[in-house]
Amino acid sequence: DGGDPKRKVQAGSGTHRNYYDGGDYAYLDTAPDDSFVNMESPIRWHGNGIMVVDVSDPANPKQVAMWWVPGQRTGEEAQYKAWREYGDKVSFTSLHGPMYAPKKVEDGGKLGYSAYGSFGMLIHDLSDIRNPRLVGRFTPDTKYTRGTVIAFHTIDVARLDRGFVITNPETLSPDCNETYVPSWIVDVRDPAAPRAISRLPVPTPPREAPYKTFCDKRGRFGPHNPPHIKAPGKPDPNFTCYAHFNAGLQCYDIRDPKKPRIVAYFIPPQGGELDKWNSYNRTVDSVFIEWDRKIIWIGTDTGLYALEAPALGKPITVPMPVKEWSLPGLNAGHP
Template sequence: MSADTPPAVREAAGIELVGYHDLGANPAFKLAMQRVDGRYYLYLSHFWRSGWSVVDVTDPTAPVLVRTVDGPPNTWTLQVQVADGLMVNALERATPGWGYDPALTEKVGVLVWDVKTDPTDPKLLAHHDTTGRGTHRNYYAGGRYAYLATEPEGFKGNILSIVDLADPSAPAEVGRWWWPGQHVAGGEEPEHTHYLHGPAYVVGDLAYLSYGRIGLVVLDISDKTAPTLVSRLSFGDLGSPLGVHSAIPYGDVVVVNSEALAEGDKEGLPFTVAVDVADPAAPRIIGWFPTPYPSAGTGLETYQEKGARHGPHNQHQWQYQDCLLHDDSRVYLTHFNGGLRVYDISTPLKPREIAYYVPEDPKERRGVKPVEALVTQFEDVLVDDRGTIYCTDKNHGLFVLRLTDEAGSGH
């Protein structure tokens, strides 16, 4: 166990805590990883401070905070993607109430870093300016192209931007795709507020996009300069006003989830579903994930009662990285105040919860969220090829977990 004192366990079944780090009280968010010369390096973005950290997790029981790097001022740097020795770091204008000062200038787009030469001391290679609000949840799995979720000037909501990284010191956009209505500068009229959340998860010549209120969008990206629509699966008014937050492929199944934007009972029930994409031109819902409920003895009937945000947030994403777990039968999914939930989808018509982990609530705030009850808010999850699970909580830090032999028994 790491030297930092971990929060006590509130609820757990089939999962045990093996390590913890409070990250110097920096609020943690998105995760990425690479393995270099047998060492495992975790890259974490932060809330309420621009920048990110490098943590050596070669020994999962004793994570070591190696370095924290400052990002551009007045800028969200919420997401990192690492592959092929490069890190693609999102830059986004922060939302008011999350630390953004409209009187100050922000930097938008992505930063591209060399994390191959020295994984613990990244070297900046380039800034790719997307204009507008910048980028939110991008996708880079190595190779030549990065797929950005960005709102450039002249558009309403995020669109897809495909960027060529053949020369990582000079990124160049080569293609765009957007839903009709988003190009307001071109005279189009938007129907919604929330569009592409991202990522655009690439499988061969197809990309699966979590496109907000539009739903699940499947694109043919064989021509990077001119992506074309293959299909769209609408979820209507289900979930929050955001619509579809994530759409992650597991073989012929894409697991789609929404995300709560408001706290408590101010929105509809968030959802997670299994979508059959054996025919990408005709996606169809085939399974609904069970809603998790608090364990006996917590005094709660539902997680909605607990306060703050509840419901699904981020899934583990393999993205073809050999240091990460590839298992098309299990879904690792953070659930805000419900901690981490693990599901078996070997029978996708009947997703089944097999394990969960919820720590005690934090004792002090590291930022302005949650606004109401100060409770657990698990944000992101990543699982390495050793089966080690990493989860972030913005008011706790980094949790290092693993499944036990009891996973699946009685759940």
């Protein structure tokens, strides 16, 4: 109670993964109160939704919208019972976040893209920012969404100019003790009818590895994060990478989105100790690419690595000013 027994106790979940591009609005992944409890997965008590906060006056931020899937809250039992996930006690029925609005609403942006766990990828019309309206949803068969895995963890919106996004899951259990869920390349040219183009190929170990599959290597196997959307330079239209936990960093040629292929990988030493559960599960956790300098940074449990990849091009290893950012209007007014 902070020393004051009269102080109001915080309810809800706090926030997990949020998005802010320096503009008028921030997009939060949150459950603002304790009514958001129709969550099937046992790993969380609350199921989060999408909160939009007006931060045009940084000293006085204001919530302007809160959107959730009908059935997530107490008092919505009819909608809850209509879910295909109802009562399964495993599905991640929550936003994992954040909602990405690749073009600022105040600059004419109209769409937001969200990774909403077992509910799939959701596309919202943000024309009326106070009333986000669901216009499209990509949800594959339940064999790809049911289970302890977070079926839709992040949406990579860096290639909307090519008409597609890439979705990825997050594996939660080690040693392949859950269904492997693919990363999808999804055609979003019609926001009302997103459809699958292909799936990113499943990584396999190098020939010299002492295991035949990554399932035989301790730790979690599956993608976690794409390159962060906010980065210096223009994202390569034909190349991307994913932090892939015990499979290290996996990089893909997506020139033909119908036939993506792995063109580079880096598997660092694995941290942790076998006798200490959960100490070795996040070998490669995140990736950040300086698109302008063609340098790939990865965060791992054994340190921070700077990498190059022939498919990305020759890296520039001397300092240089940022002339262009990955999204229009990003960091406007800042050096």
